[in-house]
Amino acid sequence: MSTVERDEGTQTPDRFEDPGLPQHTPRRGDLDPKQNKKSERIVLALFALSSLGTVGFLVAYFALPTGGDATTIFRSNVSLGLGLAFALLGIGAAAIHWSKAIMNNHERVEARHPMASPPEVREAAVKNLTDGTEDSRISRRGLLKTALVGSVALFPLTILVPLVGEVGEDWNVGALKHTMWRKGLKLTVDPSGRPIKASDLQVGSVVHVIPEGLDEAEHPLDEKAKAVVLLVRLNPDDIRSEQGDGWSYEGIIAFSKICTHVGCPVALYEQQTHHLLCPCHQSTFDVADGARVVFGPARRPLPQLPIAVDDEGYLVAQDDFDQPIGASFWERLR
Amino acid sequence: MSAHTTTTPTAKAAGATADWLDSRTGVGYAVKGLARKLFPEHWSFMLGEIALYSFITLLISGVFLTLFFVPSMNEIHYEGPWEALAGAQMSEAYASTLRLSFEVRGGLLMRQVHHWAALVFMAAIVTHMMRVFFTGAFRKPREVNWIIGFVLLTLGLAAGFSGYSLPDDVLSGNGLRIAEGITRAVPILGSYAAYFIFGGEFPGQDLIPRLYMVHILLVPGLILALVGLHLAFVFLHKHTQFPGSGRSNSNVVGYPFFPIYVAKAGGFFFIVFGVISLMAATMQINPIWNYGPYDPSPVSAGAQPDWYMLFLEGALRLMPGQAEIVIGGFTIPLNVIVPGMILPVLLLGSLAIWPFLEAYVTGDRREHHVLDRPRNVPFRTAFGVSLLTAFLVLVLAGSNDLLATHFNLSINDITWAFRVLVLVAPAIAFWVTRRLCLSLQRKDRELVLHGHESARIVRFASGEYVEVHTPLDEHERWIRVQHEPLRPAVIEPAEDARGVRRTGYRKDRFRQRLSQVFFEERVEPVTPSEYAAAQAHRLHAEIEPDDEPAQISAGSVHQD
Secondary structure, rough: OOOOOOOOOHHHOOOOOOOEEEEEEHHHHHHHHHHHHHHHHHHHHHHHHHHHHHHHHHHHHHHOOOOOOOHHHHHHHHHHHHHHHHHHHHHHHHHHHHHHHOOOOOOOEEEEEOOOOOHHHHHHHHHHHHHHHHOOOOOOOOHHHHHHHHHHHOHHHHHHHHHHHHOEEEHHHHHHHOOOOOOOOOEOOOOOOOOHHHOOOOOOOOEEEEEHHHHOOOOHHHHHHOEEEEOOOOOOHHOOHHHHOOOOOOEEEEOOOEOOOOOOOOOOEEOOOOOOOOOOOEEEEEOOHHHHHEOOOOOOOOOOOOOOOOOOEEEOOOOOHHHHOOOOOOOOOO | OOOOOOOOOOHHHOOOOHHHHHHHHHHHHHHHHHHOOOOOOOOHHHHHHHHHHHHHHHHHHHHHHOOOOOOOOEEOOOOOHHHHHHOEEEEEHHHHHHHHHHOOOOOHHHHHHHHHHHHHHHHHHHHHHHHHOOOOOOOOOOOHHHHHHHHHHHHHHHHHHHHHOOOOOOHHHHHHHHHHHHHOOOOOOOOHHHHHHOOOOOOOOOOOHHHHHHHHHHHHHHHHHHHHHHHHHHHOOOOOOOEEEOOOEEEEEEEEEEHHHHHHHHHHHHHHHHHHHHHHHHHOOOOOHHEEEEEOOOOOOOOOOOOHHHHHHHHHHOOOHHHHEEEEOOEHHHHHHHHHHHHHHHHHHHHHHHHHHHHHHHHOOOOEEEEHHHHOOOHHHHHHHHHHHHHHHHHOOOOOHHHHHHHHHOOHHHHHHHHHHHHHEEEEEEHHHHHHHHHHHHHHHHHHHEEEEEEEEEEEOOOOOOEEEEEHHHHHHHHHOOOOOOOOOOOOOEOOOOEOOOOOOOHHHHHHHHHHHHHHOOOOOHHHHHHHHHHHHHHHHHHHHOOOOOOOOOOOOOOO
């Protein structure tokens, strides 16, 4: 079966001879009974150390309660852990020392045999299969074969169809394109939910924003994951561009906080440069320039939330984002 | 099994038990065949054992954790003893992890044992795989076991990531969001794939229970089954051995499983578990109470995934955003697809197929049970090192923010440096490793031909000084000459005697070209005739030093 492709001619004709196993060198303990006795005592001591570790663990378990403070918890953890470690290391070291110092350490030799079964076994195996096929009478019944393959291929649908049907809940992937922001919805502080007055914001200040009424949503976390916004007040003269006319208010400008790379919250704002940095993969956005990407693995600017001020001076959204927020996906522009 | 003449009551009881068992199972066959099976000894053979024992440690600590962890995303208000989070809104998963840490005595220890064991598990798998790769232990008949091991590596990644995400803290939650972002990037089906995993929009209500099933049933079940198969193959194939006197391709030299490895390997399990416990006792890991419960808004700076995911993280960080393209209105985020999907498939896939590629190139269909010394297979060793280098650059790139803050460097400069390095460093590593391997082989030749430097200086009557070299003993020499030289494939000519072009020549020619890339530049082991010539010359030189220079050079590179 195994065709040796490398022909014998390419092998160096004269190779060295294997000199055979070297002489066995006895250990000190094999020659000196005192040394042997000493090894035995070491093994005993290690087993004893292990038992002490177990006892120590149990003492620590009962004697050291954990409270609500860090000190008692870490005290308990260290003493339990050390007890466990000694209990285990003692057994391990004892067993290994026993095997190395006391057990017979003569190396032995065993022959290997080729993995492949010998030709007569193979022949018998093939015969079994041909006999079996013959017995099954399948070769003369093409329709039966088709029916067998067909029904076995079809039946997994009984598991797959309900699975695929249910596993994505309503499969409404269109939801990825919208957030709960809509016209007139107040911008509120995350997490307190306090509405924000334009007059409260100094130039250079940053506010993490959630939409008003987030807690009443059906799935607040799902909505929050899409709707979080970063609000920054710049000097209006510093704003070089925006994603839409009149989308900011007196230098107050709002962008989606979800990175357009893979969706981390973009949380690090550098006041001097107006740069927003994503701490996950370091995509950097220029807030003063329509959140243009200035560095990193993101491609697109953070979507801008158009904002205005209502009659009472509170910041409100003019509308939802004009594009899907967060990481890219195939049909995001469709 | 019952035929022993027993004397002591214990021996009698043991005999009776053995008889009972054997009469019902025929276990005698297994004990007869396996109990005294020989295993060769080498420290590097313990790397796989570490993986096995840390996995057992994971199972033991994992069972403990499941009894207290609640895999639910229901939001509750915290009422436990940890005051920093009093009244905070969090999922039951997070709250139960806090309970495990603070209220269950020994719970924190088990959590930390579990997490450290996972890190050790992955590290042991990777280093074990390196040992197998660099020594050529994957060669016939062990290719199937290599693939099983490779699948175990990927399952280990899945186990690690799914477990890391279960506590539902801010750090792991952001990791999941990244996973969702990568999933979305899949062309055509991306958003559906994300809905499939998360049961709708991120984060949804289903993910933690689903991950829990994956983490405690699906993945460990598969790992357990494959580990069993992996070990069964080790018994079936008999373990490989390093080259040495008396160790050949047709024998195994080692110690019997019972009692030597029962004691050594059994003891080693306790050592591995013990060291992991020591780590868990003294080194804090994943203090989720500091991170806070998951909330889609906050994120911590300087966050790192567990080490085995860093290469993916690094790849994501390095890929420039310009790669995202829109074709016909459809978005194809190559800035995510390339580092998040294509690159890991290339890196890991090249490992998976390596045994088959190498077998194709060498055309070697024989069984191999004696391991290669890495220097004797320069191309393979260089390829392995360059793969590791790429991996290392990506790991470092995954920590570029920490490098920036610790060394006061610009994050942009670091990222650019890594963007260049990830392409250049593997090539340099390949070249350097190959040169090193060839040099080490020349060193071996030098040693075999001329012996050890003895530091004994002899002055001849003519006034010339020479250093006397002591020849290697036959065992030292054998290690350096036992391997077969690897040469480019020799193929049949393109045309037969009558000038007819034979079919299959182009295929053969391709294989030959590839094998020339692998083996063209090589150093071959010393042959007895070369050795004899060198000995003759040495004796000659010691008696009559003013002779012509040596005929046999130590570094004869073959270029044919």
